[in-house]
Amino acid sequence: MANVFFGQIIHTKSFNEFEIFTNGFIAVDQKGKIVGVGNESVFDEWVTQHTNFKAVAVERLTKNQFLIPGFIDCHIHAPQVAQIGLGLDMPLLDWLNTYTFPLEAKYADQKFAEETYAKVVENTIRAGTTLASYFGTNHKESTLILAKEVLRQGQRALIGKVCSNQNSPDFYVETTEMTAAGTEEFVKEIQKLETDLVKPTITPRFALSCSKELMNKLGEIAHKNDLHIQSHISESLSEIDFVKSLYNTSYAEAYDNAGLLTPKTVMAHAVHLEDEEITLFGKRGTSVAHCPASNTMLSSGFCDVLRLIKNGIKVGLGTDVSGGNSMSIQDAILRALDVSHHLEFVKKQDIKGSGRLVTQDHTYQPLNYKQAIFLATLGGAEALAMGDITGNFVVGKYFDALIVDTSKYPLHNYQPSDSKAADLNLLEMVQKFIYVGDDRNISRVYVSGNQIKK
Structure with missing residues (x-):
């Protein structure tokens, strides 16, 4: 199912390149691949250039949520x-x-x-x-x-x-x-x-x-x-x-x-x-x-x-x-x-x-x-020699992603500050999740665009 997600987005482009969108979008086609990503301000222009893309579902994240690429475990003994x-x-x-x-x-x-x-x-x-x-x-x-x-x-x-x-x-x-x-x-x-x-x-x-x-x-x-x-x-x-x-x-x-x-x-x-x-x-x-x-x-x-x-x-x-x-x-x-x-x-x-x-x-x-x-x-x-298909939000890769919700325990209903810039608020949310959060803050998990944790 083709989807568009609007909201806060983070991912990495290299070891020292960390990219954030405080008001971003990710468009995912019916094959589960990312076909568009960027600031929401350019979404209308993107749509005019991608007339074949018809979103079936539109998801707008709350102010307490952000998208992050799925985690990758390179070594686990099942x-x-x-x-x-x-x-x-x-x-x-x-x-x-x-x-x-x-x-x-x-x-x-x-x-x-x-x-x-x-x-x-x-x-x-x-x-x-x-x-x-x-x-x-x-x-x-x-x-x-x-x-x-x-x-x-x-x-x-x-x-x-x-x-x-x-x-x-x-x-x-x-x-x-x-x-x-x-x-x-x-x-x-x-x-x-x-x-x-x-x-x-x-x-x-x-x-x-x-x-x-x-x-x-x-x-x-x-x-x-x-x-x-x-x-x-x-x-x-x-x-x-x-x-x-x-x-x-x-x-x-x-x-x-x-x-x-x-x-x-x-x-x-x-x-x-x-x-x-x-x-x-x-x-x-x-x-x-x-x-x-x-x-x-x-x-x-x-x-x-x-x-x-x-x-x-x-x-x-x-x-x-x-x-x-x-x-x-x-x-x-x-x-x-x-x-x-x-x-x-x-x-x-x-x-x-x-x-x-x-x-x-x-x-x-x-x-x-x-x-x-x-x-x-x-x-x-x-x-894992799979960086060409997953790992971040780049056009052409599969949408393997997590929606993180910082309003849930154990983050104690973290609230962004109106007095801070949007990018600082987002980075604080990310830090709170990394240092204090756990699986209860991972609301949804997607692989190839399919939701596998509900």
Whole structure:
């Protein structure tokens, strides 16, 4: 259905370009694509130039509402939602063996998968996630259930059958042949769905759980089908040492030698990337999913995302449930801001008794909320190699959007001030939502112009 929205609009055009319309419009055609955007004052002129556009519905936002692009979760483990909040006082590898592998093995039960995944997709949509890059489990059929559930609820997603053939419990590991064949079958089944909303992504769990032979096979499958790729890299120091002992290369080279670092690859964490690895990422066009909550909770370390961005690496945000404790990308925004400020303390302050290991940098400036919104929207789309179709309000992209209402709890009926300029009022509303709001302030969620949260 063709729609025109009038009201306050915000979006980003790049890491440092934040655009607002205090009295704007967005026109959406019947295919769910944006065909017009700008100030309301030019709408009549726009209509005269687009005589083929006939709006079926006209929506005028209230003074307490604004439009923002949908949130993008570059890294989330759908099956792990069932254990969210457990084991977060453990190091990564202990947490995997104690909680994660036993839970994921339960998804051999397809009924269990159906019940869990319906709630996962519903809750991420409620939190404003319009595009998610989901890890499934080793089980092809259960991961297909996730894909079909995403499609049923109207979300946009990349979905991967997890691949592992070593260094995992006997009850949750496949042979090289099984996991490679299962991946190819999974890709074909997703393609049979004939939808633009759900796409397959090649998903080696991480390099230490995959042999060189399996990594090479996955690289071949990805190349043959021009597929997206997702995995983990350099999350914890013990994990890095393990991978180096297995591959006799850097962590990044272990993936690159198998052809798994491409412009359609997103790697989660990247907390401890070495300079040479960042250079390799830049050459390959590979992106990073910054997961500040899990990096903190599993004691992995601080990821300096500004270091990555300054070196030309595309970065988006990930909740990394259940290493992270929230399915909300808005929460990931707050955690990203926290980590960036904590890095500022380390880089600038003389912290007594710290045994400082970080070189001081008094020029360091932490992320601001506008830049963090970029990471949660357009930055995430670019990190997932989907910035050409979503991430901001540009003509030709799909209308993936949220209507935020600041009159609802917990924003305590925020009221714009008549004494302030309209742009300052709007920016205050945005800040209130980012720092204080939650899913209750997200009134509606749209994907491809279709309302999927009512």
